[in-house]
Amino acid sequence: MFRPLASALLWLAFACAPAFAVDAPPADAAVLEAKVREIERLAVTAHWSKSDAAIEALEQQASALTPLQRHRIDFVRLRNRALAGDQPAALKGLADLLKQDLPVPLRVRVYTTATGVAANLEDWPLAFAWLNEGLKYLHDSPAESARLLGAASYLHTLVGETGRARELALQALDNVKQGNDPRALCLALSDVALAEDHAGHFSEAEKWRHRQIDACVRAADPIFIANGKYGVGKMAAAQGHHDEALKWGREALAEFEQVGFAVGAYSARLVIAESLIASNRQLDEAQAMLTDTLRYYRQQKSDLAIAETERLLARLAEKRGDIGKALLHTKQAMAVSEAAEVQARERRLAYLQVQFDTRLKEQQIALLEAEKQVAALQVTATKRWQWLLGLGMAGLLVTAILLSVLLRRSFRQRRRYRWLSEHDSLTRLFNYQQVRKLGEAAFARARDTGRPFTAIVADIDLFKQVNDRYGHAAGDEALCSLGAWISEAVGDNGIAGRSGGDEFTILLEADAAEAEATMQRLRARMEPITVFGQTFRINISSGVCQAGGEAATLEQLVHEADQALYRAKHEGRDRVVRAGEGAATLVPAAGLVVVGSGIQFGRHASERCLSEIREAEVVFCLADPFALAMIHDLRPDVVNLGVHYAPGKDRRDTYRDMDAAIMAQLRAGKQVCAVFYGHPGVFADVPHEVMRKARAEGIPARMEPGISAEACLYADLGIDPGHRGVQSMEATHFLVYDRRPDTAGLVLLWQVALSGDLSCTRLHAEPEGVQALVDRLLRWYPADHEVILYEAARLPIETPRADRLALRDLAAARYEEYTTLVIPPLEGPGGKPGVEQDQLPGS
Template sequence: MGRLIASALLGLALACAPGYAQDDPLDARVRDIERLAVTAHWRESEAAIAQLESEAPGFSPAHRQRLEFVRLRNRALAGDQAGAMDGLDQLLQQDLPVELRLRVYNTAISVAGNLERWSQAFTWLSEALAYLPEAPGESAGMLSSASYLHTLVGETDKARDLAMRALEVVQPLNDPRALCLSLSDVALAEDHAGRFAEAETWRRRQIEACSRAGDPVFIANGKYGVGKMAARQGRHAEALDWSRQALAEFERAGFTAGVWSARLVMAESLIELDQDLDRADAMLDGTLAYYRGQQAHLAIAETEELRARLAERRGNLAAALAHFRAGAEAAAIAERDARERRLTYLQVEFDTRLKEQQIALLEAEKELAALQVTATQRRQWMLAAGMGGLVVIAVLLGLLLRHTLRERRRYRWRSEHDSLTGLYNYQHARRLGEQAFARARAEGRPFTAVVLDIDRFKSVNDRHGHAAGDEALRALGTWISEEVGDGGIAGRSGGDEFMILLDADAASAAELLQRLRARIEPIAVFGQTVRFSISSGVCQAGERADDLEQLVHEADQALYRAKHEGRDRVVHADEGGAARAPGGGLVVVGSGIDFGRHISERCLSEIREADVVLCLVDPFSLGMIRDFRPDAIHLGVHYADGKDRRDTYREMDAAIMEQVRTGKRVCAVFYGHPGVFADVPHGVVRKARAEGFPARMEPGISAEACLYADLGIDPGRYGVQSMEATQFMVYERIPDNAGLVLLWQVALAGDLTCTRFHAEPGGLQDLVDRLLRWYPPEHEVILYEAARLPIEAPRADHLRLRDLPRARYQEYTTLVIPPLRPAAREPGTVVDGRAERIA
């Protein structure tokens, strides 16, 4: 949220009210306007300026410059920061008193930072520092500006040091306004450094000091900061209250950027608290439109992430994935902007050091001039040393530039090519293919796609080792590259699969494949001879394929037919496309809870080799599956708000069996373990077997397995009861309170309609009332949610049994009830003179 913080800190420069010593009436009115500009809505100071100009038009140049400065600050507060920056630049061209000039520099630096014109901001900071010896009283303000800029370029430790130095300057002055600004600088640096608890402490001190100073913008900024830090520490109810206060005060002060920042924190808190989601949705829509207008990419990324979380909470997984990807794109742009800020900072640092060297040379020349005897010789020596230093710097810069260009070319090559084979990677091959396909269609030329892979590649790895498999892929990639040359696009799709796109007809593609197959020969790896063959599918653009994705899909299907027909052959998409090899079947696999870490190689192989893949997984797992199986079918589309889940399950069952009955090899991927708390997987396996199709289930890592690992619980110590929460209530199940009890899908407790996807306090209270028969209300229980991404942490909230109705729930939240009392005998205790043991 760099742009959000920058906008909130605009007030740093805007709130520096001057304190001139003139006592004439006109000067007193100008001072009143300057104070009004930082204690009330900007429109009030604008109105006061207009009134003063109508009553006393004869201003001195100094008064006019001070009023123009107030106007430009108001213009920035109103949202026209670009216009304010241009005006401040023109004002700095005038002959200004030193104190006023330094205040103008402070404001100009803040506005330039908000507009990301980093070179200008650092230039102004350098110019301002030159005036500081003439006005040492302004040192705190300049330290604040320097801290602000260093925060925005990522130098958080240096920024905090500068802010603490400014705080040391203002603390003895007993000036609440100066203390208010310095405290906000320290809080900002701590926030950017990720020290949220420390930042919250400084924000609370800021609110106290700014309240004494009567600065509405910085009071609101402090409350916004406390709310944001509370949200970062998981205290979302408190964050919602603080952000509401900040929003109201930003609106009263007319600070547009602050209003949108506060709304973003409010929306996040509402989503996390599962409250008023429609209002959160409306806030995010408005916030996204505002930040897109401001081109604030980091704020756009954060807004899109919140929209993804909101869509996921509502069960709209497709929208959640779309928002997640939009957020990732905005985050990439923000990262690029951050690198540009960093580069600008380093360039200014370099220029500053170069100027310091030049100043040192001039001083050295003066000293040499004073030494009459050796003046000429020493001057020549110093000039030679300086020139030599410049030459060395120029050479070093040239080498650095050359190295940077070489690294950029290398990184770009690596981002576009497969590191093992040297061919294009799948994403870049598809990108180039889209362009080539469009040109071919526009010019009426034939275009053909080829998909090929190594026959029984897994057996190559199993028999000869992965080094042999890698060498086979490397050799095949070399042969493909040499045969295709500049006449087409060749890439590795993933695993042992390759794709070739040709500006030619299917006959030419077949000739190329024949030459390629003729070149394949045994390879030697660690004294072993490895032999392999390839199967290929070919499809030419035409009636069967009107776009590249369909063209590649048809070629992929032809490859599957080549596998069914015996491998080591080339099959065209138009050769018996309707006929399929016999022997269809079904395999149900589990994706695990965290797909990237839990999915097994066996399950991945089943997904890759299947004719049809159907998935009921979370959006992130679905996205990763579609990276290598873009034709995967998402079963989640059968869900709908208010729809009976039993109808949904029947539709999923029918969709899977429809594919099985066509004789295809079908792989159905389900979240976690496919056989745990899942009706559809067991149902389709039974149906397929009953109809004579081979069907089996591959296990996956379940939420229960993650629970034992994350919570450090051994189910063998006291035993465990594991049941669905509604089943526990409806069938009057009696828990064993001497052992561990797990209640699954506790958010849906008591739902007999099978239409609800969210928790209801009434159902949860009924569950608590039932559990109170066996447990005291103070008994500590755990709400558990397994981590679904490597960057997430599992949820394990410890709370009292009686507090369950007020807790936060997801559809997949599990209630863990530890034993109330230990079992009668612990393993290993002595009974009747002998020690019991558990083998």
């Protein structure tokens, strides 16, 4: 969890420390100085409102204050305004305060707080500029260096320079150790802990947090004591110690609320909620905390904190089995994360720009110094021999060349940074922001001149399969190649850019027919791609929309093109679809296809089965956890029918609940694919019943076969059912209906664990039921007749179970719900009992 808002406000908490060292005031001014120092003490040790109240009480004596005392009180007041939430006003006031004649220690402290407020308001160029200005005073004010180094460490953390951030924080700590300021030690330790946190060194960060708590307790700083406890809880949660995280999180929350520090309190609530969800307890409390926290962060417009809260809500919904809500929160978290990434890039760009400007100024200063030296040489040269004049002119020439080279390099670097800020580094097309910026101008120009304007949205069909099958390097090469082909097809006739992922946006000052022709030229230009010796092709689908009455803005026009792209995907991919044409065909008629996942989904699932899963509007699944996980990768929206099972629940009721869930989607007009374990029509009540109901209501329904456990049994045990014949029955059916086995052939009894369960509520074997089955079989088979307990392997790394034992020992054996009893013929070929060992080829 990384929350810039909380961290920036914590700077404000330590930026106003106790009174500065001043000369002893006269007796009549001692009282005023004591009041000023008390205001500074309250600003650190109590709620900000108390120091505000003390300032108001001193207003009547303001005329008696010295200029320095007024500046110190103004600083506390501005810091309080920032803590109270009025940060724009605080920032303006701090900028005005920096224009005053301030002593160096106070100036450094103002720079530190101003940098934090500017960062909180995301004015990154100003934050880095003020930081660099403040760093110039480090040697003039050693006592304040730790705080400014802490601010520098924090800003470097924000732009991803975690190594540099850690170095600055440790440098600040070394400076603090040389003095005897307990509060400065408290703050420096918090900076080191924060740097270790963002570097991913969680156990190290937790140790630093404990040291911070001890130091802050000695300094009597309630905000940073609570901050340290919050940090310990956060690190404990990151390492999976959720009971410990819950304890520290609750302590931090109580202490943050006691001092009125709302940002810290909401951060602590996230640690508590995360620990409650991970330990699967008090989920209602976690829900309430997350709902309140999400509302707060949305008011604060803190995208990273919103994304973290949405992810925790998704995990909570998943814990409660609400897959739909979990998916919704995940999508919202992803959307907000994209905005946060944009902000992170802006921070990084601002950092690089300030660094660049700083280096440029240093270079310019160096050039000015060089020019001064040249001038001095010229003055000296006039007093020396004539031949020294030539030497001076040569020096001028060298300096001019150096200046030219440096300026040219500076221009190139500036142009390169601008290009990087406007283009996608992989495809070299415009990035999303630049496409919209240029597109708005082109769209307005087209409307003013009456020229046609068309938007195209395109993406790569089944791009995830390219990454999964050939690797991410192949995916990058596909995007790079497509970017080059788009650039060739569009040329200077339009604006083309990468919108994100594998999606591209093209804007043309042309009608829809010309746009379609452009896309056809692009599709014709596409050719096979080879990466690491593997060659593959990609196809693209495109949506085209020409500006008209319905598309009043560029945003609406792109949206209509995106909807047309959706139709292109729905109609089979690899095509160009124009918005507004054939929209009525988008709504398909309801239909049902039932497919089998096989026993090992990764090996047994057919291409037809996978195609049905991908193309269906709604996918239901009743399979083992491994198959369900793989199907979830194909279709994250898959509905798990297994949730209808419950201990003690009649399986017939469970089956009817599954029927109802599938029929509800069919009656809503959806194309439904239902995936069942093994062969969907073998020992399966739900597939046959739901197909019967669908057909009775006039809904097309069909079944695609799959590999069954019986097919695996023949392969694993080496049995040919055609040699002696086979009799296959459900174990309870065999008992209840007193079926007579054919002892001369193979007998298969399925679901042996549920033998005799007429209540349809049992999910495990009971020795009494199995013994009843053994007693029945002993009518026709001897007690020492060898039988086989068979279980098919569900994973490639597993081996099938084939335990051979005497019939009399069945009751004491181990059973799973899917265990099958294999009874070989009473006599094999040649009068030998057991499974046939020598079969003729082709028998």
